[in-house]
Each structure stands twice: as structure tokens, then as C-alpha cells.
Amino acid sequence: MTATENIKIEKPPKGASIPAKEGIKKAILGVFKKALETEALDAIMIPVKVPETESYAWVLLKDTTLLENADPLPPVMTIQGGKVLSDLTKHGKINKNIAAVLRPCETRAAVELFKLKQLHFENITLISIDCPGAIPLSEYLAEPEKSKKSFDNVLDKWDGDDAVRKVCQICYRFSLPTLTNAPASDLHIGLSGNTKDDVLLIPVTPKGEKILERLDLKADSSLQKWETKIKEIKKIKSQRRKKFNHDFKANISGPEKFTAVFDGCINCHNCQSVCPICYCQQCYFDSATTKLSSEDYFRRAKERGALRFPLDTILFHLGRMSHMALSCVSCGACEDACPMSISVSQVFSLVGEQTQQAFNYTPGINREESLALQDYLEDEFCEVETPSECEPTNSNEVKENV
Amino acid sequence: MSKKIGVYICECGTNISDRIDIDSLIEEISSLEDVGVAKKYGLLCSPAGKKYLAEDIKKEELTHLVIGACSPREHEQTFMKVCLEAGLNPYLFQMVNIREQCAWMISDKEAATRLAIKYIRAGIKRVALHKSLEKIELESNPDVLVIGGGIAGIEASLSLAGPERKIYLVEKTDALGGMTNKFAQLLPHQGANLSIVKDKIEQVNNNEHIEVFTSTAVEDIHGFLGNFEISVTNQEKDSEKKEFKAGAVVVAIGFGLYDPKETPAFGYGDVENVINALEFETMISSGKIVLKNGKPPASVALIHCVGRKEKGYCSKTCCLYSIKFARYLKDKLPNVDVSEFYQDLCLPDKSDQNYFEEAKKKGIHFIQSDEIEIKDINDRIKVKYKSAEGKKEELSVDMAILAPAMVPSQDTPKMAEMLNLPLDETGFFKEAHEMLNPVATPIEGVFVVGCALGPKNIPDSIVQSQAAAGKILSTLIPGKKLEPEVKTAEIREEFCTGCQTCLSVCFYGVISFDEHKGISIVNEAICRGCGSCVGSCPSGAIKIKHFTYPQLYREVLEALR
Amino acid sequence: MDKDFKPNIVGFLCNWCSYAGADLAGSNKLEIKPFLSVVKVMCSSRVNSNLVLTSFLWGADGVLIAGCHPGDCHYEKGNYYARRRFALLKKIMESLNLEPQRLQLSWVSASEGKRYAEVVNKFAEDITKIGPSPFRKNQNL
Amino acid sequence: MSDVLKIKKPVEEGITEFLKFLLEKNKVKGIFTLRKAGKTDSFSYSLITDVEEIKNAAPLTPIMPANAGQLLSSFTLEDAIKEPIAVVIRPCELRAFVELTKRTQANMENIYLISSTCAGVFPLKSAQNGKFSQLLPKYWEAAKKSEVLASLRPTCTACEHFVPALADITISVVGNKNLTEECSLHLNTSKGEELAQGAPGNKTTEKLNDKELAQLKELRLKEREKLFASVNDKNLGLAGLVKTFAPCLSCHGCRQVCPICFCTLCDFDSKTHEDTASHYQSELNQKGGARVPSGTIFFHTGRMIHMAVSCVNCGMCSDVCPADIPVATLFSMVGESLQKLFDYLPGRDLEEPAPSETFIENEFAGLGE
Amino acid sequence: MKKQNVLIIGAGVAGMEASQLLTEAGHKVYLVEKESLIGGQTIKFEEVYPNMECSTCMVSPKQQEILQNENIELLLLSEVKEVNGTAGEFKVKVKKKASYVSLANCIGCGACYEPCPVSLDNNFEEGLSKMKAIAVPCAGALPNVPAIDAENCLHLNGKKKECQACKEACMFDAIDFSEKDETLDLEVSAIIVATGFDMLDLKKLSQYGYNQKDNVYTALEFERLYAENGPTEGKLILRDGETPKTIGIIHCAGREEQGYCSAVCCMYSTKFSHFLKHKVPEAKIKEFHSDLCIPGKSHQKFYQEALKKEIEFIRCRNIQDISVEKKNGSLQVNYQNGNIEKNTFKANMIIVAPAMLPGKDTKNLAETLGLSLDEKGFFATKSNELSPIATDVEGIFVAGCAEGPKDIPDSIAQAEAAVGKVVNLSQGKINE
């Protein structure tokens, strides 16, 4: 899994504008259809609605009739797309020219998985799309029609409506190319900020440019209006995030409150199994390694007067956090999958953000950057040993455009 | 099989018994599961103590042993030997440090006893989880691959070759000798001169135990200490490929020279009669010291430290060979005016100073300056410089000889990648340990010597080659098997996800990635057992023998009792 | 502050520097508080969140990791990784106010017997002041 | 006929008092039971060792945060517990515990088994909106009357094995008209009697209320038919299964909480069943499209083959499914037919070998000839 | 392969490296050391340049290995007195002074130090602290076994025959006053001389005003002053009780007189500055040097980092012109910089880096071994050979600073090179 053939493009100067008379999704699907027909792409990986159901499944398709049920931006996130791409390419690279259509958080997960050698990028064009968030899975499953309506509404307004999941409401990384000068995706679909009459296809890497070329699309439309709008939304969401961090932290921090968050946890580990970053074959916390003798557990109960079962719930959550927080992309998959409605993605997102800041690392925005725990600098973190005696260091250069 | 753990507490004279209530300790722990024997003894490390212990292990048919005494750094080895004598696998033993950690550091006897009990309990619980480990023996090939036919490579080959050890000496050019081929004379260390080098080349060519490959490039090296597989191709004979095996590799690929053009201020390439040191050596060899116009120079400037600022290090040899040049000039052209422009005179060898003093006596000028610029003014070389007093001055000369910095050979990055060797920030190879292990590398069995490690003179290069030879001769002995570290890391295949984090954190190149299986592989033969890989693996797919999670957890649990 | 509080502190010491430093402290008969139990590891880089969190959640009042000073690692660069792993864990504890002061990293060299005693005593003192770990009595782990 | 200990208190209070007695009198060193944990409506199993903590015990609260059989397995996997404890668990949990013990994944030594005639539990979701307590009066009312409450876990409404087998003590709940006044503990074994020795309350001798139990069983069987009918033809067959499992996230939560799925590393989570890119490409070539990740239906059918014969219908799997797939119903259905086929009821007998571990030489005669 | 015995003289880093390697090669080693501990000068350093690695951490595993190595017979307090024979069959007489403490019985508990009534200058600590007539010279010394200073022991020198304080305190019966000096006869096939270096006595250079009273320190004194296991346990307390605030570090003391550069002083002086700046960030430090001799790929960076820390390096016109005087109770460095201006610098601490000299016994040893010395007094090595390992006597090799000033890695390389020569010799293979 060698580094990508991407060459850095400083900043996408312009994009191709696609008319969207019949709605933006139709317009995007139209482009994909053409791409398949002209063999600009051999196949596309995209969410497709399973016939006669309201469910979306990820499908790698080349049959254009399947595109009829496809949705580049479904109202819910089923399986995290980064994880799906890893499932597709983990054991060998694809030798067809395919595209994967992912939300920004899914794209970033894909990049993290790439760094973790769980994914091949060869022959894959990553297409990211501006994302207004997703409806909580349980709400969608309970009332699909209503949810679809509220999602359409969200797509109109773009300001992180209450209808979407909590982490989506406070997500300010909803549009990739504005985050960084380094490429995460190859082609980005700009939605927010445009009139409903058109969609922007913004090439980010030569691969992305090549697709446009093959489709005879000229990247000649200005991005200004779109960028302005992105900035606006980003500002609103960042402020909301700030407030959230403040309020939420007060609610969950401290040993008592933190453990209380997980009072309802039943150790189903759904959060871990749907997490795109939790790539381990078997989670350490599901292994026999931490298992103790009954005597030890008994002793632990005696020391406390009572001991909750299932065992080691907090160890699992804290431990998982310590394993993946630096790469957490705040996609919210964990919370969607939690049968006990624990605000797990919010907790992880908060901790993720703060640890990532400490390492000055934003997961998934740069394929070339090394993983924080696979690297070190000789001079860094001197404050961890002598907090008073030195200036805190940041290990990396600032990489994210703020 | 049921366990029978023997616990022995050493009184250490009164060192432990004075400060720890050993009797109550023994009482407390003797009822623990699997504890068969719990006893105290006056001084276990004494000959009598060891004998007693060995006999007791046998008599009691102990399956595991715990000793509460001093630091394992003191006597772990001692008691491991006792275990061996008594027929008990020495890894089924745990040494518990109750002297340094408890008796000597805690004056409250009760508190010290309490802590000692914790430690002993932890030792008992831990030892129950110990697995017997066996030393493994690996066949090894005593032959050595030497890469680079310069003086370092030649010396390494000569020092190593013998009836039981074949040397493969691979040189990329068509002749042995390396840079020395370009030298007209050597610095007069201990009366040495170039004929020594010629002799050595002769010896190499006549040595039946050395196979010399010239015009040959190393294509691939795989394997580890004692078992490297090498393939080389001859660049001339239609890329003829050869494969052979060796037990160690000595990299002696030498150095390159800084291109003075990179610093335009030296005028190299622009100003006529500004030449570099190698070019001057050629002149000496030809015996004709002349300017472009065919006349001998009346005045010469020798410029030290060309590229030092840019490269960030002193090349050590330039001062001395510049002095050599100056002396040569004075000898050949008695009336010539010679000035040496230096930043700092670097004369670290004990005979250097004399050599320098003699030059001064011959009337050579030495000018200290940190700023030098060479210009062509009216077909004369003008050396503009800032003097030690801080004044701007200039000197016109007929000829200027630049002493460029020594830089890593251009083959260094490729070689580094092939052998998985790290480079340091100057671009030279990095030593296994800069202080204690100066010619070894993190990859066991691979050595780097001479200027491939950094700038140095010929004697130092030769010492390094001999040092590498010393290490190889004493570790890779024909017919002797290698005994690698026992407490190594081990991949639990079914749990490995192939993220290769462990690869990036291992300094010794022990872990490789099996593309086919999609998992990491530990080469236990060269693992040193630090456990960094274990610390880095989120799924616990690596374990480190003798320091497994369950064993450490046991200690933690008992610490919290 | 509970006068009778005797903290349980787990000290992960690297074999080459810190354990040797501890030995030196011992042979110099320096007094240390009897609250720390040493767990020897070959290198501080062996210590990761699994070990530390487990210690905390099983009731440790404090966890001390001690290794060679940066640059001095017996295995060349283990402690650099140890430092990063520690920084991450510390940050997580900070983010959640999980009493990060209960976790400490110290560099103790083989010659720093005195420093070892100081570090241990200071840490023991700090932990005694902070009081028992809330996880000690938490029934809902 | 068995000895019965009657404690003159509402059944929940009564059993709690009994547990307190056990701990106080050192009859056991710990009580494993449901306990209120933290926030309102949060219940979890706990091993209680301190008498003071008994006040938070909620042994009969109709909720099942995890199958206790699985929890007891994690407790006793390494070795048997050394000091006696009493556990209060539901019949399906007890059956799971027995199944796990048979497979050496748990150890029953030193454990006193207390169970109840079970009126079922509510889905976990009902305890998340803060209105859980409002459900309880209706629950006890229905229990008293041997009625089936529609809001229970679907598998509970259809459960016919609500009378515990192998329990040392059975708490009479279903159809017990007096449960608001008294707590009847049926001492089924000598161990049960030993426990009750000296306990507060009156000892009598009586049978479990067969009539009421039979009534409930009948109702439940009807519900069972209805439930199985709810996964109708539309959900079955290849096309039906595709629709049923369309929303599956492959989180494998159903497997994780399943007490019977005890494997350390599930085969379906191992590399064995991870597909290669070339597999997807050939799917793409053949079908024009391929679901990624593949193997959803394979996983579920495969898991059924692995464990449905031991399925105790506890319903945990459905409850944790984030995609609301009726996994438990399907497993019950498949499990029932498999269990009939092998004449096996999981957990009814500790000595009975699991069907996969044994065979009868002359069974299924003619097959394959 | 024949197993042959090798004599190694000096148990510093070079001697230890050679011993360890030779045993791996299957040889038995007699390691002769004149002191009662091993490790040489290196163990006196708190840190080594350029990576500022803790020296004890670095060397103590080696020391442990030496002590636990069954094929190394360590002869402490010993000197080679006589050598006869030729390569392959040297006959050596070694005089081993009595230590009066049994290495086998003593466990290093230190109970005997306290009761000893004698207090002496601790030479290991450059006289910066006192030690008893029975003691190890510093914490962490290896082997961790004391020796009795017979000259000063009241019992042994007869001043107070009845004093047996140490013996009474020892519970291991490790002290044996009846022990006698002994002479051992060894047969060895090869000899490696690794006797290291000494430092020029600063008292011989009057311009530095060194008198062991004022705050003028030799480099070695400073090494011990800041060592964690040193006399002040790493606390920077000057002789007058002050902490250093203005420090002058003077290079090349005695260079002119000796006629050579000692190769390591520039670097270790810079190390001192780094250290001082780390401990006393507000300290003002000036280094007075002539030419900076900092060869080695990583050394210049070390120097440049010092510059970044605002450590001032002053190139002096002539190092011999530098003098130190005491004016109005404070120290002052007089020097001339490049501008030939006379300057002064008031300092409350002065560190002087004296030239490295051949070990004190070099001359005697050379005579014993039949070796010649070079004009600087170091062991001379074979002429007309490019590497300075072999001597004119076949079978005798030199390694480390016995051959001339050098740093640790170069010493180790020489030791390893010497090992190679010995192994080859033992196999009948003679290079050249």
C-alpha cells in the first residue's frame, strides 16, 4: 500500500458547474451515469436503496440501472463509508478504475484507514460531497418518510438543523477541500452555497481532473460563492461546537459523571464494531487478555460492596478511546449503533478533538502525514514530564486551514 | 500439571531481616495457592546458599521458584544458574527485590513488611504464569559480504578472510582502492605511504578466501545475522547475476565531496585556477604544479571548510591535508607564497600539532577567517576575507585550492533502504549506538565502517574496519551456533490486522510485513525484547515473552491489593 | 485529608535506567514512602494505555511511569514513543477531568537514585493529598 | 410438591429481604442480581457483597440489560468461584448458563440458583425514555393474572419456557395472585432448603400454581404463532431475507450479546470470511453490482447453523440491533425447528450433551441412501 | 578453535569492550585494573556528549556484564609487574594488592563505612568529598564492594591496632585483615593495553590560579560536581557555597606545553555549558578557546545549539595568555580576543580543561611490556602501519586513550579492532 500517486494541488481554483434542473441528486447521478457509460469509470461505490425497503446499502456498481436507486447523499449513514472502502480493498487492490462517493467524515476515515494499511487507494477516485449531516438512524428507521422530509429541509438550509445527529449539528468539517491544501479526496462535490440549479464538481487532484476531462467537463466556474457560504456555515457550526464542548464537557467530565455516562452500557460493543477507525481484527477488550479469575472479580466486588456486570465497561470505553481518539473523525456511527442511546459519539468527538489538538493532528485530511503514534520528534511534549518548566510543544506543523 | 512453587526469602545477613519481619511474611504467603515451600535463608547468594537452594529445588520437586532478596540486577543471573543446575527452567523463576525496594528504602518495619508481602505475592502470582523458555540455537554462515572496495573495505576483507571464512568484496567501479587511487600521497601517519595501500590491494587479490567482484552492484540483501542472502549483478558482463549467502555485511561505501559550485562565493567553476583538493592531488601525481597558462603559481591560497557551513559539520581531514598540500608546494616550489585560510584548525591526533608547527616554520601563512569570497579580478584570484580582528582584507593569488566537505556517498540512500538502515540528519549512516557501538547498526550483523559513517581519515577508517572485523570474528564463529535473545516478541497471527504500526516503532528492523498473510512477522532471531511493539499494538496481537499482559497485570493486581 | 489513607501506586520502571536508579536509591538507603509497587518492564515503551488504564480502573490511586531520559533509551528510541503514548493518555484524562494528576511520567536515570526517591516521595505525597481514587469505590466500572 | 418459604411482603421486597438475609447470615458471600445502577431506569447486574448495597437490588425488575448466563460465564470462565454466591436470574438466563457450563465456558460450583416463573421483560428501549416506572404496575397486574403484555420483548410474549428448570429456589410470579402481599419461594433442592434455613417467613409445602402457568403457556403459544407469522413469507426466502437484512450494519451486536455465541474470536469476524477485492470485482462482473461489505445473509444464516439449536430465546439480539431487525424472532423460529429435530431443549439438563457433540447411530435412517 | 587466555590491562570502556568481546570469541580474559572498581573515567561523567546520554545508564549494563561473565577473571587493585615470553606464550606476573574485603562474601550493604574512624579525601571524587578508609568511592560503583585503604587504615598501618570497627560491623564475615598482597602468574597468548589517560595537574600551570580552594575547577572536578551520584548529589554548589552564575570555561590548558590537542575538550566544555544553562538558565557563560576542534558529524550541531542558548564562545588570540586571578575576592579571567584587546571577565566559577596525559604508569608499564613510547609519552604503535593498534611487540596491542587522546566511540572502535587482531593471532593468522 504505497503512497498515493497524488500530486498536491495548492487549492482548487475552479470547479465544473453541472445544471440541476431535476434536483441536485439527479444531477450528480447523471454525471455518474455518463461516467459509467463513457467508461471514464469502470464502477462506482455508492449507497443504493434496497428495493422494496427504506434501507440503504453500499453497492459497487457498474450496471447503470442500479444507479436509479442510488443516492450520493442518503438521509442516514448506514455503514461508515470509509470502513466500507476498507472492506472492499483491504485484501488486495482493485484493478478497475472505480470511484467511491463518500461524505467528508467517511473520506477522512478512509484516509486514516489508508494510513493504517487497511485500505488501498490505487485505482480509486475518492469523491467527497458537502454534507449537511445525517438523520439519526433510529429516527429514520422508525419514520422514514418524515425523516426524508426533514433531511430535504436540512439540505435546503445547511445550518445543521436539530433534525440531524448531534455530532452533525456541530461538525465544521463538512466540506473537505476547504479544510486543507493537502488532498483527502480526489474530486469534491460542492453543494452548499450553490443555487439549487447547479452542482459544483471541484477537482482536487490530477485524478479528479482526469475524470472531469474524460467527461468533457470544464472546471471554469468560480468557487467564490460556494466558499463564502461554506465559511458562513463553518462559522455558525464552529460556534455551536464551542458552546457544545463547553456545556457537554461540564456534563460528562470527572470520574463520577464520566462513568455515569456509561451506566446504561450493556457491552454490546456495537460502537466499536461500527467504528471505522477500530480496525483491529479482534478488539483487545474482547480478547481473553483482560480476563481475570473469579477470585479477582470477587475481590473487586468486595472492595466496592458491589460490582457491576458486565465487567470492565469503563475500561473498554476509555481503552478504545486511547486507541482511536487521535484518528476519530466524529462520524457518529457509534452513537447510531448504540442500542442504549448513550451519547458515545459526542464523548468521543470531544475527547478526539482535544487530543488531536494536543498533537496538532487532524485525522484524515492529509494522506501523506504519518500517524501520530507511529512517529515522534526528539523535542516535544517536554511538558508531560515537567509541566512547569517548559513551553508546551506541538509536534506537527499546523495543517488545517482554520 | 500441578504447580509447586518454592518461595525463598533471603535474610541478606541482617540487611533484610532487620527491616522486614520475614517470619510473618512467610506465614502470610505460605497459604497461597500453589505455594509448596516457603522458607528463609541467611544468605542465598553465598556458595552454601546456592547449594542449599539447588538441593531444595530438587528435593521438593519444585516447578516454580520465587526468591525474595536483592535487586534482580544483582543476582538474577546467579539464581538462574542455580535453577539450571537444579534442572528447573530458569524462566520459571521470579526474583523479587525486597532489599533495595523495601528493606533499604523504608524504615518503618511494618510498612516495609507490608510492601514486601505485596511484592512476594506478586512474584508468586506472576511466576505461576511463567512459561519455560528455551534458548534456541541458530546455524550461521561465517562468510561476510563487504560492500565497497576502498581502503576500509579492503582492510575489513583482509582482517576477516581466512580458511573458514570467505569474503565477498563487492566494488562498483572497476578497481579496488577507492578514493586513495586519487591520492598522490598519504599523510605521514607512522611513516605510512601509498605503497601500503598498493600492498593491501595486492594481498586482497592474492587471497584465496576473498572473492572480489569489481564493476558490480549489490541488488538485494535479505535475511538477518548469520543468514543473509545476497544477489549482485556485474554491470559490465551483460548484467550477470550472482547469488550467495553470508552471515554479516560490512558496508564501506565511502563518501562523496561537496560540490563547491553550490556555494558561488568560492568561485569554483567561474574563476580560473580555483581547483578542488582532488584536482590538486592529481596535479601532485603528475608532478606538474601549473596554472592554466602552464606556468607554476607564485602564490597559492588554500581554503579550508568549503561547505562546512552548509553541511553543518567539520570534515576533520581537510586541515591536515591542506597543510600537506602547503608543505608539498613549499618543497616543490620553494619561493611560492602559501596562505591557508581556515575557520578553526582541527588537529585532534597527537601528531597533528607537530605537523602543523613544522609547516609554520616553513613560512606558510595561516589566516583565520570565517568569511571568504573568491573573485576574479583582472585575471588574478582575489581572496576577500574578514580577518580574525574583524577587518575586511584581501589577498591576490595565482591559485586557490578548495577543501570541500565530505558528504555521504550517493549510494547511501539506496543502500540504507536495501538494508533497512537508518540515516542520521547529516545523511550518513546512523550507528547502533553512537557511543558504545560505533561500527554496528540497528540491524544486527550489518556494520558500517569508514567514511560511510561520517568524515574521517584513513587510520580512523581502518580502525573501524578492524573493529567491525573484531566484532564479526568474535560473534560469528565458524561452527558456532547463534543464541538469540529468549524474551522476544511474538505475533499472534489470528489477531494481527496488518496495520504495521509495530514495524514503524521497531528500531532494530525485527518486524517485517508478510504481504501474503497480511500480517506482521517477528524475526525472533534478532529481537532484543524491549516490547515497544507490544506497547504500540492496539489489539494486543503481539506478546513479549516473560513480560506478557497477564504477567504484568498480575503484578499490577497485587500492587493494588 | 484522610490521615489513614495509604495510596496504592503502581510504578512501571524501565529495566535499564529507572530500575537501576531505584536500586541506587536503595543502596543509598534513601527513605521512600511505602506506597509504590514497582512493576519492572524492559523499556518504558512497553507501557501503554492498556496497562495504565487497567491499573487505574482496578483501583490504583496513582500510576508512575519512569524511563530513561529522552535520548538515553537502551533501545535507542523507545522512550520517545512512550512519551507520545503517555501524552495521549494524559490528554484524554485531562479532556475528561479524570484526575490527570494521578498519572505521571518521570525520567530517572541509573545515576539518579536521589531523584528516584524524590520523584516517588513527591508523587506519593501528591497522591496522598488528592486522596483515594474515585475508581476504588466505583461499583459501575 | 416442594417446601415453600413464604415471606409476608410484596414479592420484590420479599426476595430482597431474603437476599439480605443470605448475605447478613453469611450464607453466601455475594449476591448476583439486577441492581439499580446510577441514573434513573438504569439497571444492571451486579455482584453485591455489602449488605448495605442490597437496598439497591432490583431482582425482579422486568428488564434484561444482558443475559446473565453470559455474565456469569465471564465471571467464572477462568475458574470456579471459591466462595458461595446466590444468583437471581430468569429462566432463559439460567438455561444459557447451563448451556455455557456444558461447554466449559462457565462453572456452576458454589452458586445457588434462584429463578422465578417469568412474566417476561420489556425491551431495553422502554427503559430509555424515563417512563419505565409507569410500565411496572401494568406488568405486575398482568403477571398476577397470567396475561401476556403486548409491550414486552417480542420473544418474551412468545416464550413457553418461563418456568425455570434446575433452579434451587423458584420465586412464584406468574399467576401468583398474592404476589403483592407475599413472596413465595419454592425450595426445589436441598441446596435451596439449606439456603432458606433460618430465613424469616413461614415454611409450608405446596405446588407451583400449575393451572395459571398452563394458562399462560397457552396464551404464549398463541402469541408465538402470531409472532412467527409476523415474519411472513415476505421476510423469508432469499428475496425476503434480503429485505429483512437490508438495514443490517454488520455490527454483529446480535452475536456479541448472544449468550450462546461464546467464541473468543467469531469466525465471521476473522480473516476467513473477509473478501478480497478480486471477489468483489468478479461479483461486479457477474451481477453488475455487489454489496459491500458482503456476507450479511451468510453471517446470519451461518450463525443460526452454529447456535440456533442452543438458542434460549432471550431476545437480547433483537434488543441491541440498531437497525431494528427482528433477529430474535427468526432465531426463535429456526431454533424451535432445530430443537424439535434433535429433541433438545437448551439448558434443561446439565448432563444432556449438545446435539453437535453427540449422535445416535440409527437416527435419520434412510438419509443419503 | 584453541581457547587462549588474554590479558587486558585497564577496565575502562576500552578494556571492558575488549574483554566482553573476547569472551564471546571463546577466550578467557584476565582483566587487570589498578583501582577497586571498573568503568574507568567514563563512569565519572554524568552525561556524555553529544546526545547528553546518562553515562551511568549507558555503561552500567556493560559493567554488570563484565562482573557476571564467568570467562573474565577480574583482578582489581592489580598491576602488571613482569612480562616474559613472546606472542602466544607470554608469562605475566601480576601483583594484586590485598583489598581486605572478600568479593565473594561482601554483598555491598555498606554497613562497614559508618563505623570507620578514618576520613580521607576521595580521589575518585577529585577530592571534592571525603571517604572512609573502607568504602566504595561513589554510589553505584561496581563492583559494589569496598576495599580497605591499607595506608590509612588504623588497624593495618598500625596506628591503632585494636581498631576493627569495620570488621565488627560486617555481618558477612567479609573483612579479612590477614589478606596479603599476592603475585599471580598468568600465561596468556596476547595482551591488550587499555590503560587510559590522566589529566594534566593544573597546579603545574600557575596562570589558572588553581588551588583547590577557590571556585576554579578542573574538568574532572566539574564532572563530579554535577554528577547525580557525586559528592553534592548533582547540586551545583561551589566551594564557597554559592551557585554558579557567571562561568568562564577555559579550553586547551597545557596544550602548548604538551604539544598536542586533546581532541575532546572543546566538546566536553560545550557539554558543560549545555548542562549549566539547563540547570541555571540565567547563568552567563563564556567559553575561551583557541581553535574549536569539533570533528564528527554530530558535533558541530551540538556547538550551534550552545550558541542558540546564548553561550558565548570567545576565540582567544593565544590560549597561553589567558590567566585567572582573584580580584577583590572574586575571580576574573584575563584574555585577549581576536582584536588583541585585553579583556576581562568576572566569574564566580571557572572551569579549566587540562590536557589529557598518558596514564601515570605508562612509562613503567611500557618498560615491563617492552614497548616504546612516542614523543608525547603515549604508547607507540607499529610504524608504517595505518592503524594504531599493533605495537612493535607481536601479540601486544593498544586501545583507547593509552594510544593518545580520543573520545569514547573511537576508544571502543580501537578495542574492537584489537580484539580482531587477537582473534586472528590466536588462529595463527597475522595480518600483513
Add this chain to the structure above:
Amino acid sequence: MEKEYTPQIIGFLCTWCSYTGADLAGVSRLQIPPSIRVIRLMCSGRIDPLFVTKAFISGSDGVMMMGCHPGDCHYQKGNYYTRRRYKTINSVFESLHLDTERIFLSWVSASEGVKYAHVTKEFSDKITGLGPNPVKKEIFL
């Protein structure tokens, strides 16, 4: 139904009886349907029900399990388990309304070359009659 259709059938055969039987059929020049791909196993007891399910889900039109007759197992009792496993698969498929007819168990001894030819032909004909396995067209598996 398309005439061209040739089913794909996978047969899992134990090596001692059925595979030898199949060989015998070959040696005897008996006609074996070309649709059958044989996978040889040491014992029919090795036939993991998941092999069968996987083959089915992956688009095999029919799956055959073949082993020694009950009582004849080379490993004493492997095929008794095979029989139970077959019944298990069958029962699960039946409950789920999956096509049980596509899964087939037969005992074929080493001497039953004729039986082998017969049962394979019969099964192959049956599968041809059933038509292609619908999973072949299903992408949402």
C-alpha cells in the same frame, strides 16, 4: 428456461469412500455430469456447514455432501456428525424458506462407482430442473 444452462454443483467428498467411489466411476468410464466440481476432504466430518452455506450463497446451484455410509467412517464416527450437520443446514434452510432441494447428502462407498454416477446425475438433473440459483442475480447479499 434457457437450454444452454449448465448448473454449477459443488460436491464435498470424503477421500476414503466417496472420492474413491467417484474415481471408480471414472475408471469404469461411467458418465458423470459435467456440472459437478469435486472438493476432496479427508472426512465428510470436515464438511463445515459453513462450506455448504458459503457455496450456496456464492451462487452454487447445488451442493453435495458425500461420505462413507454410516458405520463405515474411516475415522470411526465422522459421518454421524456430518449427518447431523446436514440435518441442521436443512432445517435452517427450511425455516428460512431457502431452497433445501439444492443441498444434497449421499453416502457413497469406495465400491459404489455406479451409485456415484447415478446420484450425481439425478441431482444434476434435479438442479437443472430447478434452474439457476437466484442468489446469482442478487446483489444485496
